[in-house]
Amino acid sequence: MDGYLSKPLQIQRLQEAIEASVAGTAREAPPMSVPLPPHVAPPSAAGVWKPAEALARVAGNETVFAEIVHAFLQDLPTLLQELQSAVAAGDAERASRAAHRLRGSASFFEAEPLTKAAQRLEATARTGDLSGADGARREIEDEARRLAEALTIVQGRKR
């Protein structure tokens, strides 16, 4: 087990995230279990994902939304690992699939930076040439981490 969820979803935090994204202002991030690399900005919903749109995808059902966030966070390390090993092995087919999966999940959350980064790598991988894809891969990892952190705040995951 990677962590656990406190249910129900902390609506207040989701609300805050939504407000932050609407106002475009970053709110103070709570301390993280994993220290962020220095080049990563403090997480906030703004620009990373669109909470209101994402919640609308499940017709505002917060319980289902929390489950989906949980599923995504559980799935993410495996996906990133797969992407990393595929790029390292120069396996374009596998890299394209992993990037495609990541793009799909990211699009659910309207996480534009991650969606775009994954789309770029997917397109590159489809050409069959992965040389120079490592930068794109790192970009994906950064964006994925930002999204994960932002979702973690909303989810109210215990540290």
Add this chain to the structure above:
Amino acid sequence: MKILAADDDPVWLRMIEAMIREWGDEVVTARDGSEAWQALTGPNRPSLAILDWVMPGMDGLEVCRRLRDDTESPYIYVLLLTARDSKADLIRAFDAGADDYIRKPFDPDELRARLRAAGRIMDLQAALLMAQGELRQQATHDALTGLLNRGAISEIFERELARAKREEMSVGVLLADVDHFKSVNDTHGHDTGDEVLRQVARRLQGAVRTYDLVGRYGGEELMVVLPRCDDESAFRIAERARAAVASTPCGSDPAVPVTISMGIATSRALGTFDANALVRGADAALYRAKNGGRNRCELATR
């Protein structure tokens, strides 16, 4: 409506599952193409499949193609999920047999609208299948007795003969005729005559083996096709049927004592797999049964 949702992405899979459940439909999920294929070919199949295009192993397009290759089973409506939107991709999807597609990311409203459209098509198909079934029943069955009609029983007889010839087995045919049926009609009226025919049909059906086939061959003449049957068994079955009719009067108001006469022919005894020859043989035997006093069975001989 039972719906299958197949996606290797747990995010979208959960979303689709939760929404469909909220809308009151039954939903099963699959995490890849083979799981989807199993659900679509197993017992209690869904009538609609939401398939993600890109899945490990068998992808959505392949599942769709396989579904369309199977023309025997009831139609399954396929809604393809895709992140692609090039014209060529869409044409590929429809060529594979998809009925509709939905692009990720999508909203529940769009999904619901597409499922409603699918529901309309599936309702139409269900109505069509039912009408087809009724027509088939009407085309092959006799309205009065519910037995196979002359065309259907003749066709089955031909088919059984062809099979028996291939497998070197014997087929039997019985022709049964209600004795003095005209006088039943004349004395008691046609309603009673009809009731007598229905009862004779039911008793004949009850007396033969489960895989024997009974049809109405003419006015008061019934035919039984007896697959895998030699003279001895055919005679035994015919005697059982004759006794079943003669044992109790037919109808209740009034109860009419009724008997039947039967002619029996088997391919083994007559040395032919020709339907006409066998029917002629059974008919001649029936004639002898009538002349011999009625309420009896006669075997055709070479």
